[in-house]
Each structure stands twice: as structure tokens, then as C-alpha cells.
Amino acid sequence: xxxxxxxxxxxxSTRDGEPASVRGWRSFVGIPVSFAAVNLHxxxxxxxxxxxxxxxxxxxxHADLEPGWQTFMISVEDQEPVEARAFIVAAETTFxxxxxxxxxxxxxxxxxxxxxxxNSFVLDEHARLPVPGMAVLLDQLLRQHPxxxxxxxxxxxxxVAPTLWRFLSRHLFPAGSMLLTDWGPTHDRWFRxxxxxxxxxxxxxxxxxPHVKWLxxxxxxxxxxxIYTQFMEEHPDSVAGVAIRRLSPAEAVLAGGRxxxxxxxxxxxxxxxxxxxxxxxxxxxxxxxxx
Numbered sequence: 001x002x003x004x005x006x007x008x009x010x011x012x013s014t015r016d017g018e019p020a021s022v023r024g025w026r027s028f029v030g031i032p033v034s035f036a037a038v039n040l041h042x043x044x045x046x047x048x049x050x051x052x053x054x055x056x057x058x059x060x061x062h063a064d065l066e067p068g069w070q071t072f073m074i075s076v077e078d079q080e081p082v083e084a085r086a087f088i089v090a091a092e093t094t095f096x097x098x099x100x101x102x103x104x105x106x107x108x109x110x111x112x113x114x115x116x117x118x119n120s121f122v123l124d125e126h127a128r129l130p131v132p133g134m135a136v137l138l139d140q141l142l143r144q145h146p147x148x149x150x151x152x153x154x155x156x157x158x159x160v161a162p163t164l165w166r167f168l169s170r171h172l173f174p175a176g177s178m179l180l181t182d183w184g185p186t187h188d189r190w191f192r193x194x195x196x197x198x199x200x201x202x203x204x205x206x207x208x209x210p211h212v213k214w215l216x217x218x219x220x221x222x223x224x225x226x227i228y229t230q231f232m233e234e235h236p237d238s239v240a241g242v243a244i245r246r247l248s249p250a251e252a253v254l255a256g257g258r259x260x261x262x263x264x265x266x267x268x269x270x271x272x273x274x275x276x277x278x279x280x281x282x283x284x285x286x287x288x289x290x291x
Contacts (some may be wrong), residue, residue, distance in 0.1 A: 001040070001086065002179075004158050005033040005055040005076055032056075033076070041073040041081065056158075067093075067147055069175065087149055087177055089209060095145045095240060096209065097138060097176075098202070099217040100224055101154035101164065104245050105134045105173060130171040131245065133277025137290075140281065141215065142174050144291060149212070150176030153201055155194035157181060195223050202231045206238040213240035213269075215289060217280075220273070221247045232268060241289050243280045244273040 032055030040047040042063045051057050067090035075081035102108045107129040142148055158180045179201045218224025232239045264271055272283035284290040
């Protein structure tokens with residue numbers, strides 16, 4: 001389980017009860033609560049954990065739960081409990097989907113150095129646009145593989161998780177677990193390494209779900225191709241295939257060019273690429289991953 005304890009202002013809503021439009025910087029007004037005592041309530045059982053100095057909870061909970069989405073409650077010291085959800089992967093599940101976010105499911109169209117800042121602090125959440133066809137592609141993959149986990153892996157900060165969740169829901173993307181990162185410098189560098197973040201989480205998924213083969217979805221404007229290639233070399237039995245969305249010429253210019261094609265062994269998992277979700281769907285069909 002991964003979560004974070006924050007002191008945040010009350011959520012705003014429109015007259016219709018929908019979440020109000022949120023400017024990116026508002027996601028960062030929450031104050032992390034260091035070393036908070038947290039109670040996790042699963043059915044009749046309660047588990048006690050302690051957040052770290054940044055308010056982050058990252059722990060393994062042993063509980064007997066049914067596969068699929070399950071609801072549980074979290075309470076922090078004397079505060080009112082809040083509801084959360086977790087996806088439980090069945091022991092017999094052998095297929096999962098992992099997707100990048102920026103320029104893979106959400107159009108960015110910005111120079112790479114400014115993406116994180118713009119998406120996090122400036123852009124209104126209703127101004128974000130989905131990549132055409134990607135929601136349909138992901139939905140079809142999960143319909144073909146009932147019970148498969150859906151994971152969104154991004155270098156975005158945990159603070160924007162609610163905004164990202166609303167974006168995905170608004171544009172009919174399937175619900176999924178999110179693996180994001182902390183914002184700001186680390187103890188040894190000014191900027192966090194997005195490559196290290198993605199590789200670390202891919203390796204963790206391979207370790208925690210050794211029976212699952214993942215379809216890895218990304219784009220050719222960042223390091224997704226080289227990251228997926230390295231992971232495939234390290235854990236060949238954990239990869240069902242790779243699908244890369246090719247950026248448009250304008251997007252590629254803003255991204256600083258396209259990534260160099262990565263060499264792959266003839267007997268490696270299928271590797272396909274196209275400009276949108278519909279093209280990837282056709283390519284995955286030809287590769288036998290999607291019917």
C-alpha cells in the first residue's frame with residue numbers, strides 16, 4: 001500500500017456537486033504530516049502503520065481480500081476516517097497493463113523541461129486533452145483480460161494524483177493504480193531521476209507479481225523505449241509486449257526529438273508502435289496480444 005498523510009484545505013465543488021476546476025498549483029498547498037500514526041481498516045481488522053518524515057506510507061499489509069477493487073478506510077489519529085480503494089490481484093492472474101501518462105494517455109505538447117512544472121503548477125485540470133483512442137485501447141485490453149491490473153506509471157508528483165484521477169475518469173480511461181513520485185530535490189541531486197523512478201517501480205512489480213506478464217505502454221519522446229528495453233532484458237518473463245505511441249512531428253520537436261530505436265532480440269516479446277490508440281490496437285491485434 002502506498003499513500004500520503006497531508007493537511008489540505010476543503011475540496012471545492014460546483015453548484016452541480018462536481019469537483020471545481022483546479023489550477024495545478026492548488027495541488028501543492030497540502031502540508032505533509034511527518035511520522036503520523038495511521039490506522040488501516042480492512043473489514044473487521046485494523047492495521048497500524050507510521051508515515052515517514054515526508055508523510056508517505058509505503059508498506060505491505062497482509063489481509064484476506066477478494067480479487068478486484070476493494071474499499072477500505074484510513075484514519076489518522078483523531079481525524080475522521082476517509083475512504084480509499086485498492087486493486088487486489090488474483091493468484092491466477094497472468095496479464096497486466098502498465099502505461100505511461102504524459103504524451104501516452106494525456107497530450108502534453110510542451111518542451112520536456114517544462115512538462116512537470118506546467119502540468120503540476122499552471123495548467124487547469126479541465127484543459128488537459130486525452131491522446132485519441134487510448135482510452136478505448138486500454139478498456140479493450142482489460143475487457144479481454146478480466147481481473148488484469150491496470151497501472152499508470154508517471155514521473156508526476158503524488159500531489160497531483162487526485163487531479164490525474166479526475167482526468168482519467170472524465171475521459172473514460174479505466175480505473176487503475178497510480179505510481180507517482182515526490183516533488184522536489186533529493187539528498188544528492190536537485191532534480192529527481194524519472195528514469196530511476198520508472199525502473200525501480202517496474203522492478204518492484206516484477207518482484208511482487210512474478211506470475212504476471214505486463215504489456216508496457218509508453219511514447220517515443222522520453223526514455224520509455226530504453227527503460228522498457230532494459231527492463232525486458234532484466235525480466236524477460238515479466239513482459240507480454242511493448243506498445244509505443246509515436247509523437248506527431250510537432251510533438252517530437254517540442255520533446256527535443258525522438259528516442260533512438262532500441263535493438264531487440266528476435267525471440268523477445270512483441271514490440272509495436274503507432275501514432276494513436278487505434279493504430280496501436282491494430283498492431284497489438286496483429287501481434288496476437290489483442291483480439
